[in-house]
Amino acid sequence: MTVEARVLSAFREALDIEGDVDPKELVYREYKKWTSMAHMTLIAILEQDFDAMLETDEIIAMSSFDKAVETMKKYDAN
């Protein structure tokens, strides 16, 4: 499974995304379901899946799908 697919799966689960919404278009706090609480859930799912602990700066900067993929690629080797 690619990093993108794993991140996509995490987004769908954490943000409870409906079928017609493209996660790649979502922006943190602009999409109504991407709240700070959902963000915490998203981080937890990603950290669990990638067996990693993200840096606080990375969590704060993770404001879009693309940024999430970019960040998680660093942890793919784990």
Add this chain to the structure above:
Amino acid sequence: MPTDLDLTGKVAVVTGASRGIGAAIVRTLAERGATVVAVARSVNDETFGLDNVVPIAGSLEDPAFAKELVRTVFSRFKRLDVLVNNAGVMRPGSMGATAEADIVDVLRLNLESAVLLTEAAVRLMVRGGGGSIVNMSSIMGRVGAPGQFAYAASKAGLIGATLAAAKELAPKGVRVNAIAPGFIATEMTDALSEEARAEAIAKIGMGRPGTSQDVADAVLFLASDLSRYVTGQVIGVDGGFIL
């Protein structure tokens, strides 16, 4: 037979663990089966001599240490179920005549380090589906005391942090509570004069100082599933102490 007080399989971090209340908390949680990471400036394998107590030496006054500590817990255990922010220091002094360094030290260790460690630890709890955070406040944080300006401020700050965190983390299954000990017989209170000790004991309804175990048992309750529906509370362990 497993009970609601059984902590087998759970991982706990206790700060200020080398003596007094912290050491009692470590032993109490360990006796109930938890793996306890005991954090203090000076702690080693001989401090507790228990297989399920993992000593980690370090200074929480260094903000980087909190992150490092949580990363270590993650690396070794992949989970964190209980965090007890117990580290603290008391530097009594009259207002207007207390060294700035003492005020800064008290606020940094008692409040800032607990906030930073909680911030770092909470994600590990959330990913595990929940947990329990116990902040060691003080009766002085609730009602104040002369000569304890900075200490009372730091302990009141911990209560504010407890209440805010409890509200934010309840949906994630993380409970956050505080304990407010009264006059507990520890090395910290042993430093008081005989006169001051007698004066304090006279104000305790139960007529005796508390013990570290009295406090540790309250922590056990909050760490365990017995308190599964308790969050955002400040529990006094003070024997009816009136300040």
